[in-house]
Structure formats: structure tokens, C-alpha cells
Amino acid sequence: MLEKIISKYALKEILEHDKDSLAIADKSQKILWSNKNFKKNSGTDRIKGKSVSNLFNYSEIEFLLPKIKSSTSITIPGSEIKLLVTPLKADKKLDGYLIKLEENNHVEVKNIPQQDLEHIKKFQQEFHEIFSLLVKEKSHTKIKDEILNKAVNSSKSILGLLILIDENRFSFEYYAGSNINNEEETNRGVKDNLNYIQRWLSVNKRALRIENNKANIGFHLTETLSCKYLIVLPCFLEDLLIGSVILGRKNRPYTDQEAIILERLATLLAFAITSIKTRSLNAALESRLVQAQKLETIGKLSSGMAHDFNNLLSSIFGSLNLLKKRVPQSENVIRLIDNIENCSIRARDLTRGLLSFGKPSPQRKELIKPNLLLSEMIKVIAQTFPKKVALSQDIKENLHDVLGNPTEVYQVLLNLCVNARDAMDEKGGILTLKAYNLNVNKKNIIEYPLLNKGNYVCFTVKDNGSGIDEENLQKIFDPYFSTKSKETGSGLGLYVAYGIIKSHNGHIEVTSKPHEGTQFDVYLPSYEPAKIEKTIASEKxxxxxxxxxxxxxxxxxxxxxxxxxxxxxxxxxxxxxxxxxxxxxxxxxxxxxxxxxxxxxxxxxxxxxxxxxxxxxxxxxxxxxxxxxxxxxxxxxxxxxxxxxxxxxxxxxxxxx
CATH class of the missing domain: 3.40.50.2300 (Response regulator)
Known part of the structure; x- marks a missing residue:
């Protein structure tokens, strides 16, 4: 039960290291878990399994907790202890309670102005409500926006900026109410000040408060963001700085208490982003595996039927071969035999063509020079595609050779380009064609979970057209599925492409966003010559x-x-x-x-x-x-x-x- 609640509402490490005294109780009000501070401030180590009423010697709390609908403060009679209790609910179903133990006589509280105390109380309520948000929401974009909005509104800031770091690349996202006139220019100014601030955050691992004073670290940032007071909150996950949140206001600096609670919001934000990205990656991988298994099943069914059909054809061909040698060589007989043979050849080719939908089997594989193949294809695109579709190329030199059927590989890549053209047909756009060598090894194989280790040539076809919604993206390689009209699409193009790539021991992936565009990545293993042993025999x-x-x-x-x-x-x-x-x-x-x-x-x-x-x-x-x-x-x-x-x-x- 505890693991279920922990996994649904928070990360255990966040609660364990929280500076507050926190505990989790189940819906029958028995304590399942508590952190070190809770044990220390409650005065006993024997907490697990006790009821909340027995622990605090307050029987009426047993009747109060079921009535709580949101974060509520409860005072324990005869003591200075207060409990901030938050019900843990998902889909209106109660799982338990998050309990925060507070003392009214903390030294820090005595000299805090009433206005700050109100802000702090609001911060605490926001902090606990975010646990429910982490359960319900699957989009890290929405969670980022929600947490940034809560941080800005609760602290009465006028500016909110989230900076994410991915392999030394920065992305900037502003709170909707931030008054930024020129985002591009502002981003450049922020980036100029980030390097030193990042180093400071990495060393100190706490929030940096900045005032418009030359003696302050990062004071130039106050001028860039037009705020007299700023606070920069680091987003850490396992000592890795994955981003930071910058809040700003003009009327007053940020207090110690505000900084502490805002740091918790930043920690939750780091966890949320990483957790949901991992969930999304797992979901995408699962979807690809299901798609591959589905097409593999179709291929096996087709293969089974073809086995019997091809045996019949082999008998026909063999009979014809012998018949030609034994029957009279009259013109009429030869014509009839030729007709039978031609029909049999067409039947054989039809079988191969149908089976290529599931898993084509190239009869003759030869060395493919990707640079030459792409050069020929680009000529065709330049001559036949409309002028409103601009071609952008990034073809690396000296691409590895590939062993396969050049006609089929050409067919796949050209078909992807035609699909990209059609997606931009109304307004036009940019068709991007890339090709590069890729080595999958133990360091990067996590980025390519469906590829084996080794050398590949990667072909990318990308457009900025209408894109594909999530529902259709799951069916994109299904036979007879098409987003085009019946007059322009049969729904077999990508199904055939998938089969061709699989027959070359390769892999094809698709990513897309509605109204932004679609990208196909094709991975084909590079050719590595192998020694062939020949056996010679003299008997027959x-x-x-x-x-x-x-x-x-x-x-x-x-x-x-x-x-x-x-x-x-x-x-x-x-x-x-x-x-x-x-x-x-x-x-x-x-x-x-x-x-x-x-x-x-x-x-x-x-x-x-x-x-x-x-x-x-x-x-x-x-x-x-x-x-x-x-x-x-x-x-x-x-x-x-x-x-x-x-x-x-x-x-x-x-x-x-």
C-alpha cells in the first residue's frame, strides 16, 4: 500500500530529505511511513502502524480527517503542535493522507511579518496540491506550465522563466503573464549571464537571490529582465542540473522562507519533467514493439500461405520444363506451353509482391552506394516536385555501403519524400533530406533501443506540413491505412516500406506533431564483407x-x-x-x-x-x-x-x- 501511494503521489527521496516533518497515513488513518524530522519532532521512534489519533492523543481527529476535502490545518489541543493534512485522492478515490507536523514556536516565525506568513501558508498549500497534479497529468508541458504559474502567483512575482538544459542547449519558456517585449533579444541577454550562474548553482546547490546591485552575482540579469529583485531556483535530479527557474518582482526581495519553499517547487519540477519523459519514452517504445509484433504476425501468416502456393508453382514449372523436352515441337503446342509458363511466372511474381507487404525478400542483393542513390533521387525530386516545396539537403560524404536491393531502397526513400510533399501540398514548405553514418555502441544504445550494436546509415526525411495526430500515428504502418483521400492513397505505401526495411535488417521510425510536421528515420546496417568458404566435391x-x-x-x-x-x-x-x-x-x-x-x-x-x-x-x-x-x-x-x-x-x- 505504501509503495502504491509513494509511486502515485511523490518520489520517496523527495519526502525523505524534505526539511519539514512529513508522514503518510492510509485511509484508515494508520501511519505507513514518516521521515526523520517527523520522528524527531513527534518525540517517538515507534510511529509506523500507529493511528494518528493515538499518536497525538487526540481521539476527535478520527472523525475530522474523513471530512477534509483539501489541505487543512488542525491544532492539537493542549499543545503548540499543528498538523497540515492533505488528502491523497485520484479520481475522487481516497488513498490516504499526507501529514505535515508544525510547531508554532519556531524561532524563524517570531519576526516574520503577517504578510509573509500568509504567503508562506499559501506556498505550503500549493506544494501539497502539486502531488495530485503529478498523478493526473501525463504531459510534462502542462505540468511545467502549472508549476511555473503556481510559483509566480504564490510569490506574487511579475516574471517567470523556465530554462531547460539538454546537452548544453538551452530552451526558454516564459510565464504567460511575463511582460517581455522581445523574447529573442531577452533570451540572448539571459544566456550571456547563465554560464557563471550555472556554475554557482552547481557548487552551492541552493537558490540564488539577486538584487540590482553591482555587488550581487548576476546583477546584469535584473536589467535584462527589468526586475529589481530576482531569485534563480536550480532544478536538480541526482546532482545533475537539468534546468533553472527564474522569478522576478519589483517591490521587495525574496525572503528565506519563500526561497525554501520555492526550491521545493523547483525540485518537484525536475522530478516531474524527468519522470514524464521516461514514461513517454517507455510508452513510445512499447507502441513500436506492438507495431513490430503486429506486422511480424501478418508476415508469418502470409509466409505460411506462400509456402504451399510456391510448392504448387514449383511443380508447374518442373512439369513445363520436362514437357518442353517430350512433346512434339509444333507451333500450337509451344504457344500453349509458353502461355502456361508466362501465367505461372506472373503468379510467382504476384506472390512475391504480395508478400513484400509483410516482409519482402530481395532476390538479388548488391552493394548500394547511398551517396549515388540519393544523388539520383534528388535529381528526380528537383525536376518533379512543385516549386513551393523547397528541398533542404544535409547528405554527409563517404556514407557506408549498404547490402541490399537498390530499387527497393530507392522506392522506400522516394515514397517517404512523396508523402512529405503531399503533406505540404496546399501551402508548400521545406522538405529536409539528411543522411549520415551512425555507430551504435554501448554508450549510445539506450538512444536506439530497437537497433543492435554496429554501423548503420541513417536516412532522414522531414517535412513541416500538417503532421499526424497521436491516434493515427499508432496505425501509420498498418496495411490499407491512409490519411489521404481514396483517390490519392491506397494505404499500402508505408506498409510496404516497413517490410522492405525489415527485409534489409533495418529499422524505420516516425515522429510527428500536428501542424508542425513529420519525420521518418530509416536505419540500414552498413555492409561489412565476410569471408565465404566453398566446398568442392567431385561425385554426383x-x-x-x-x-x-x-x-x-x-x-x-x-x-x-x-x-x-x-x-x-x-x-x-x-x-x-x-x-x-x-x-x-x-x-x-x-x-x-x-x-x-x-x-x-x-x-x-x-x-x-x-x-x-x-x-x-x-x-x-x-x-x-x-x-x-x-x-x-x-x-x-x-x-x-x-x-x-x-x-x-x-x-x-x-x-x-
């Missing part, structure tokens, strides 16, 4: 293991007509029996999908007693290809997709034997 006895009997027999007949001797089996288990009977086989062709033992498992068993025999693995699932398999590690010498192109199969066999 081939073992074929395939549970598709018609396809297996056709392949066997084709090989026999070309001078090979063939042994045929229907499973990996039978293939192992043949090989253990001391029959010298010079090449093995294994189907990937077989009952009892699949092709890869069979290869593993074969390599335990024969590491030399060449093995060809075949598959009718286009979701699987030779680039998905570490052939050297698994012991496979070559990979052939179904439906077989028999000339390619024969050439592969001749190369290995």
Missing part, C-alpha cells in the same frame, strides 16, 4: 529430402536428365538414416518445412558427423531467405527459394560439386 550422388512428393519427384527427374543420381526421401529423419548407412552422398537438398524435423534441425544433426558435404536449403516461404540465416554458422552452403528456377538450381549444384 544427390540426396533430396522434401515432403512435397510431386515437387521432389519433378526435381529428381530434372536432375537425372542432367546426369545426376538421386536418392529421394520425405523427411529429415529419413535423410539421417540414409547418411548413417555409409552411403557417400555428394550433395544434399533439404526442404525447410518438413514433418518431424525441419531442414535447419536436420542440417545441425548432419554436421555432427559430416562437416564436408555441401547442403542446399530450400523454402517456399518468402518470409524466409538466405539473409535471415547465418549460413556459415548453421552449416548451409546455399539457399534457394521456391518456386525453383531450374537453371539457377542446376548452376548452384554445379558450383558446389
Amino acid at each position: 550422388l544427390i540426396l533430396i529430402a522434401d515432403d512435397e512428393i510431386m515437387l521432389r519427384d519433378l526435381l529428381a527427374e530434372l536432375l537425372e536428365t542432367n546426369g545426376f543420381t538421386v536418392i529421394k526421401v520425405i523427411s529429415g529423419t529419413e535423410a539421417l538414416k540414409v547418411l548413417t548407412e555409409e552411403i557417400k552422398v555428394d550433395l544434399i537438398i533439404l526442404d525447410y518445412n518438413m514433418p518431424e524435423m525441419n531442414g535447419l534441425d536436420c542440417v545441425t544433426e548432419i554436421r555432427k558427423f559430416n562437416k564436408e558435404v555441401p547442403i542446399i536449403l530450400s523454402s517456399g516461404s518468402l518470409g524466409l531467405n538466405g539473409h535471415d540465416i547465418n549460413m556459415k554458422k548453421t552449416g548451409i552452403n546455399s539457399f534457394v527459394n521456391k518456386p525453383y528456377e531450374f537453371d539457377i538450381m542446376l548452376a548452384t549444384i554445379q558450383e558446389l560439386i
Whole structure:
């Protein structure tokens, strides 16, 4: 229960180190937790588990607490102790109480003017109300604005400025009521004074109060911000300065008491910003993983259907190949055979095209020179895109080579550019195209959680068009989803792009804000040459293991007509029996999908007693290809997709034997 309340309403470390005496009670009014000051000022260490009424010997408090709707001060009769009690509620449901123990006879309080005491009381109430804000609000922008507004209004300041630091870059956000005539010029003036002030804050770790006096640190800042009195509040998280809050007013300086409570607001602000950013990162990562799993499922379903379909096509191709050699060479017969073959080729290509939506399998991969590919694409963009779409380029020289299908990579990048153009079609805008080399290592892998360590080429396509709202962003890679009209978009472009990038072992990400624009980042692994081992054999006895009997027999007949001797089996288990009977086989062709033992498992068993025999693995699932398999590690010498192109199969066999 305690951990639930702590995680919902505050960070335990903030309460533990707070200068006030604080405790948390559950909704039955039993103390769950208290900090050191609370134990010290309550006069006992045995607090946990006690009821609030027993702890302070005040039975009526048991009836008072349930009636409290907001932060309320309760005086303990017969003592100088006051309790400031704040109910902890989320969605109108009571979880417990935050209790602050106060003493009326603090030395600091005696000489504080009544006006300051009122301000302090208001500060304290604001401080406790922020706990509820941290539970309900998921946007760090709204929390920043709310806390900055509370700090300004509670302290009766006329200026509020939040400065966030991210890798030595500064961002400035002003309280809405701040009277700043020229923000750009003011920001420059503030930045000129920040370096020394930041060093002071990092060393002293407390608020800096500034007056318009040359003897004061940062006095030039009072002139820049047109305030006689300023207070600079550091935002620390684990000793890291992530920002600062500057408040200003003209009538009076900030007191010690105000500084203490404002520092707490700044600490809460630092926690809120970091916490919500972490939540947002986790949510975005979870969304990407769900999207990847969804598309992977579609790809697997498509691959399963294609396996059977491609086996049928392989049988058709094999039959046609043999038919051409056996039937009379009359014109009519040849024309009919050619028609069947052409239709079969179209069916094969259609299968590959449909499967490319889920996980394309490039048949021929070659070295891609990204600089040349982008140069050609930029020429097309310059000639065909409207003049109101300006092209901004940041293409680094000497981009790494990429192994893949250049046509498909070109298709993906051009499609992203076309989408960006369409998003800016009405008013025009700037299309930004970037490309650079990226090394993902243990130092920066947290920034790229979905990438493996290694070298990549990153392509970025960015526009400043209409953007995509959060709801549609989650579905952007879904098949048939499109934000365009039916006349201009099929909803398949980004789905296909996702599949192509995955088939190249890459990754694609999208970020977007409505009315600000969209950015796509494509990561493709760079090519690193690997040594290829070749096995040479001199005999011509081939073992074929395939549970598709018609396809297996056709392949066997084709090989026999070309001078090979063939042994045929229907499973990996039978293939192992043949090989253990001391029959010298010079090449093995294994189907990937077989009952009892699949092709890869069979290869593993074969390599335990024969590491030399060449093995060809075949598959009718286009979701699987030779680039998905570490052939050297698994012991496979070559990979052939179904439906077989028999000339390619024969050439592969001749190369290995």
C-alpha cells in the first residue's frame, strides 16, 4: 500500500530529505511511513502502524480527517503542535493522507511579518496540491506550465522563466503573464549571464537571490529582465542540473522562507519533467514493439500461405520444363506451353509482391552506394516536385555501403519524400533530406533501443506540413491505412516500406506533431564483407529430402536428365538414416518445412558427423531467405527459394560439386 501511494503521489527521496516533518497515513488513518524530522519532532521512534489519533492523543481527529476535502490545518489541543493534512485522492478515490507536523514556536516565525506568513501558508498549500497534479497529468508541458504559474502567483512575482538544459542547449519558456517585449533579444541577454550562474548553482546547490546591485552575482540579469529583485531556483535530479527557474518582482526581495519553499517547487519540477519523459519514452517504445509484433504476425501468416502456393508453382514449372523436352515441337503446342509458363511466372511474381507487404525478400542483393542513390533521387525530386516545396539537403560524404536491393531502397526513400510533399501540398514548405553514418555502441544504445550494436546509415526525411495526430500515428504502418483521400492513397505505401526495411535488417521510425510536421528515420546496417568458404566435391550422388512428393519427384527427374543420381526421401529423419548407412552422398537438398524435423534441425544433426558435404536449403516461404540465416554458422552452403528456377538450381549444384 505504501509503495502504491509513494509511486502515485511523490518520489520517496523527495519526502525523505524534505526539511519539514512529513508522514503518510492510509485511509484508515494508520501511519505507513514518516521521515526523520517527523520522528524527531513527534518525540517517538515507534510511529509506523500507529493511528494518528493515538499518536497525538487526540481521539476527535478520527472523525475530522474523513471530512477534509483539501489541505487543512488542525491544532492539537493542549499543545503548540499543528498538523497540515492533505488528502491523497485520484479520481475522487481516497488513498490516504499526507501529514505535515508544525510547531508554532519556531524561532524563524517570531519576526516574520503577517504578510509573509500568509504567503508562506499559501506556498505550503500549493506544494501539497502539486502531488495530485503529478498523478493526473501525463504531459510534462502542462505540468511545467502549472508549476511555473503556481510559483509566480504564490510569490506574487511579475516574471517567470523556465530554462531547460539538454546537452548544453538551452530552451526558454516564459510565464504567460511575463511582460517581455522581445523574447529573442531577452533570451540572448539571459544566456550571456547563465554560464557563471550555472556554475554557482552547481557548487552551492541552493537558490540564488539577486538584487540590482553591482555587488550581487548576476546583477546584469535584473536589467535584462527589468526586475529589481530576482531569485534563480536550480532544478536538480541526482546532482545533475537539468534546468533553472527564474522569478522576478519589483517591490521587495525574496525572503528565506519563500526561497525554501520555492526550491521545493523547483525540485518537484525536475522530478516531474524527468519522470514524464521516461514514461513517454517507455510508452513510445512499447507502441513500436506492438507495431513490430503486429506486422511480424501478418508476415508469418502470409509466409505460411506462400509456402504451399510456391510448392504448387514449383511443380508447374518442373512439369513445363520436362514437357518442353517430350512433346512434339509444333507451333500450337509451344504457344500453349509458353502461355502456361508466362501465367505461372506472373503468379510467382504476384506472390512475391504480395508478400513484400509483410516482409519482402530481395532476390538479388548488391552493394548500394547511398551517396549515388540519393544523388539520383534528388535529381528526380528537383525536376518533379512543385516549386513551393523547397528541398533542404544535409547528405554527409563517404556514407557506408549498404547490402541490399537498390530499387527497393530507392522506392522506400522516394515514397517517404512523396508523402512529405503531399503533406505540404496546399501551402508548400521545406522538405529536409539528411543522411549520415551512425555507430551504435554501448554508450549510445539506450538512444536506439530497437537497433543492435554496429554501423548503420541513417536516412532522414522531414517535412513541416500538417503532421499526424497521436491516434493515427499508432496505425501509420498498418496495411490499407491512409490519411489521404481514396483517390490519392491506397494505404499500402508505408506498409510496404516497413517490410522492405525489415527485409534489409533495418529499422524505420516516425515522429510527428500536428501542424508542425513529420519525420521518418530509416536505419540500414552498413555492409561489412565476410569471408565465404566453398566446398568442392567431385561425385554426383544427390540426396533430396522434401515432403512435397510431386515437387521432389519433378526435381529428381530434372536432375537425372542432367546426369545426376538421386536418392529421394520425405523427411529429415529419413535423410539421417540414409547418411548413417555409409552411403557417400555428394550433395544434399533439404526442404525447410518438413514433418518431424525441419531442414535447419536436420542440417545441425548432419554436421555432427559430416562437416564436408555441401547442403542446399530450400523454402517456399518468402518470409524466409538466405539473409535471415547465418549460413556459415548453421552449416548451409546455399539457399534457394521456391518456386525453383531450374537453371539457377542446376548452376548452384554445379558450383558446389
